[in-house]
Amino acid sequence: MGRMSIPMVGFVVLCLWTVVVEGEYMKYKDPKQPVGSRIKDLMKRMTLEEKIGQMTQIERKVATPDVVKQNFIGSVLSGGGSVPAPKATAEVWTNMVDGIQKGALSTRLGIPMIYGIDAVHGHNNVYGATIFPHNVGLGVTRDPDLVKRIGAATALEVRATGIPYAFAPCIAVCRNPRWGRCYESYSEDYRIVKSMTEIIPGLQGDLAAKFKGVPYVGGKTKVAACAKHFVGDGGTMNGIDEGNTVISSNDLFSIHMPAYYDAIRKGVSTVMVSYSSWNGRRMHANRDLVTGFLKNKLKFRGFVISDWQGVDRITDPPHANYSYSLQSGIMAGIDMIMVPENYREFIDTLTSLVKANIVPMTRIDDAVKRILRVKFVMGLFENPLSDPSLAKQIGSQEHRDLAREAVRKSLVLLKNGKTPSQPLLPLAKRAPKILVAGAHADNLGYQCGGWTIEWQGVVGNDLTVGTTILAAIKKTVDPSTQVVYQQNPDANFVKSNGFSYAIVVVGEVPYAEMFGDSANLTIPEPGPSTINNVCGAVKCVVVVVSGRPVVVQPHLAKMDALVAAWLPGTEGQGVTDALFGDYGFTGKLARTWFKSVDQLPMNFDDSHNKDPLFHFGFGLTTKPVKGNY
Numbered sequence: 134m135g136r137m138s139i140p141m142v143g144f145v146v147l148c149l150w151t152v153v154v155e156g157e158y159m160k161y162k163d164p165k166q167p168v169g170s171r172i173k174d175l176m177k178r179m180t181l182e183e184k185i186g187q188m189t190q191i192e193r194k195v196a197t198p199d200v201v202k203q204n205f206i207g208s209v210l211s212g213g214g215s216v217p218a219p220k221a222t223a224e225v226w227t228n229m230v231d232g233i234q235k236g237a238l239s240t241r242l243g244i245p246m247i248y249g250i251d252a253v254h255g256h257n258n259v260y261g262a263t264i265f266p267h268n269v270g271l272g273v274t275r276d277p278d279l280v281k282r283i284g285a286a287t288a289l290e291v292r293a294t295g296i297p298y299a300f301a302p303c304i305a306v307c308r309n310p311r312w313g314r315c316y317e318s319y320s321e322d323y324r325i326v327k328s329m330t331e332i333i334p335g336l337q338g339d340l341a342a343k344f345k346g347v348p349y350v351g352g353k354t355k356v357a358a359c360a361k362h363f364v365g366d367g368g369t370m371n372g373i374d375e376g377n378t379v380i381s382s383n384d385l386f387s388i389h390m391p392a393y394y395d396a397i398r399k400g401v402s403t404v405m406v407s408y409s410s411w412n413g414r415r416m417h418a419n420r421d422l423v424t425g426f427l428k429n430k431l432k433f434r435g436f437v438i439s440d441w442q443g444v445d446r447i448t449d450p451p452h453a454n455y456s457y458s459l460q461s462g463i464m465a466g467i468d469m470i471m472v473p474e475n476y477r478e479f480i481d482t483l484t485s486l487v488k489a490n491i492v493p494m495t496r497i498d499d500a501v502k503r504i505l506r507v508k509f510v511m512g513l514f515e516n517p518l519s520d521p522s523l524a525k526q527i528g529s530q531e532h533r534d535l536a537r538e539a540v541r542k543s544l545v546l547l548k549n550g551k552t553p554s555q556p557l558l559p560l561a562k563r564a565p566k567i568l569v570a571g572a573h574a575d576n577l578g579y580q581c582g583g584w585t586i587e588w589q590g591v592v593g594n595d596l597t598v599g600t601t602i603l604a605a606i607k608k609t610v611d612p613s614t615q616v617v618y619q620q621n622p623d624a625n626f627v628k629s630n631g632f633s634y635a636i637v638v639v640g641e642v643p644y645a646e647m648f649g650d651s652a653n654l655t656i657p658e659p660g661p662s663t664i665n666n667v668c669g670a671v672k673c674v675v676v677v678v679s680g681r682p683v684v685v686q687p688h689l690a691k692m693d694a695l696v697a698a699w700l701p702g703t704e705g706q707g708v709t710d711a712l713f714g715d716y717g718f719t720g721k722l723a724r725t726w727f728k729s730v731d732q733l734p735m736n737f738d739d740s741h742n743k744d745p746l747f748h749f750g751f752g753l754t755t756k757p758v759k760g761n762y
């Protein structure tokens with residue numbers, strides 16, 4: 134063997150040191166060992182306290198390095214909007230995450246913790262990150278490759294903050310738009326949701342064919358993903374969030390389960406359990422489905438994580454009998470508990486249940502092996518700390534261009550002209566004077582929706598970096614065109630100003646989870662008034678910014694054109710790309726658009742799916758028009 138260079142000698146010495154600590158060879162620290170051997174070696178070294186610590190996920194607000202070290206904490210998360218500082222930079226994020234990690238690495242066995250965050254439409258907690266369209270719009274694109282590229286871009290931005298785990302994708306099949314989380318669902322059609330699981334190899338990396346169905350994360354620019362929320366979260370009665378999905382076994386397995394087959398086949402590393410119930414039984418306590426089906430039938434080998442206080446909510450009221458709830462959740466097959474703050478109560482209660490032989494050690498060992506498998510597979514032991522070189526990925530122009538492409542492809546043109554021979558779109562870029570109206574034209578927070586910077590989203594333009602639809606319009610039209618913006622102009626103003634046409638942007642205000650549950654699905658005022666005042670006086674295209682189909686039928690006749698933009702995110706230019714003909718409209722509805730909420734639930738495959746306003750799959754198309762002046 135040739136002489137080794139000094140650096141090579143140093144590398145070899147370092148490798149040897151990392152696995153031979155204090156004279157003993159630590160097989161689990163040896164990356165050359167098979168994962169199974171590393172798990173086995175580490176497991177036999179672990180105490181009960183260290184094992185239960187691995188099953189504990191706590192929120193960053195309580196996760197000081199000392200708390201993590203003293204309690205052997207295996208995971209930390211940012212809840213929605215939980216950031217180290219307002220408008221925190223990548224460096225501030227990585228300093229926080231690395232600081233917590235060093236607490237974990239300083240424990241006896243040095244098992245790294247895994248930090249998770251809801252990066253559900255880009256790295257949406259982070260100032261300056263690219264915010265992609267929410268899933269309700271991505272389902273419209275029917276473009277799995279696009280969604281895979283979004284996953285890869287999201288993984289880079291998440292890793293840029295030192296975080297290796299995203300609680301995404303949500304593969305809910307939303308069957309009632311009354312549900313406050315319907316925008317997190319790609320479609321009412323499980324086949325579209327199945328195809329969109331391509332985001333998983335985008336986030337995690339491509340799993341080699343020979344390794345089908347095992348957790349996989351391909352290195353330091355990829356993140357562990359999380360298929361959620363298992364199972365039937367989108368099927369609850371009346372769309373009530375965390376409610377009861379009352380359907381037959383056949384419907385559960387044919388509508389809400391299929392995408393989990395694809396997620397597991399593609400190597401998803403974790404699955405999050407749903408708050409909801411199936412036929413009255415809480416999913417967090419459903420051993421038949423979590424262990425019997427997900428683990429034993431589908432052979433899922435990653436780890437199952439609870440939702441936030443998901444175990445507490447097994448009882449009603451929540452936390453009424455924590456020991457019973459915890460026993461139910463752990464015995465159902467949940468491996469990691471998103472506590473997220475009362476970690477001592479969790480640790481002490483589970484320890485008591487094990488010592489009383491109510492929770493067998495075999496269940497604890499199964500949970501910890503699964504958690505360790507993900508950590509070993511993703512290289513967390515070898516690379517536990519952040520990579521500062523990735524900071525430039527956050528909000529990169531390449532990612533923003535990708536998001537702009539996604540916005541274009543997510544739009545659905547529902548009406549174009551009061552008669553087919555009088556199409557209004559594409560709009561002329563050169564006109565003497567045009568009117569832009571509606572609160573959603575100049576509100577980045579509205580166009581991003583919930584799960585953006587704050588859990589419930591933010592109102593206004595200061596939340597992050599992006600392009601409003603109004604700003605995009607001004608960038609797109611000819612410099613000679615005068616653009617007048619009024620949020621809610623009165624009819625006389627519109628009539629008396631000789632506008633060539635108007636763009637009216639209205640819709641829903643941001644919401645998340647149960648705060649978005651809606652019985653009437655109306656566009657809040659002054660949206661309808663703005664439509665009436667403007668469209669009654671001048672040719673108008675209405676752009677609806679919403680997380681789902683909303684009530685438009687009463688206003689439709691007044692509109693010359695109607696576009697569903699869903700929740701497009703930061704890249705408003707994607708909307709004007711199609712409005713002004715640089716690109717054609719291509720999107721097709723991934724949800725049935727009701728005429729009246731009295732028709733709900735109404736899905737494409739329901740026998741009673743009669744007389745929707747716009748049927749599933751509907752969408753007018755236009756061709757790109759170069760130099761449309």
Ligand code: GLC
Pocket residue numbers: 211212213251300361440441
């Ligand atoms: C929330 C959501 C879940 C999210 C988790 C952590 O309540 O149900 O989708 O991943 O808590 O923020």
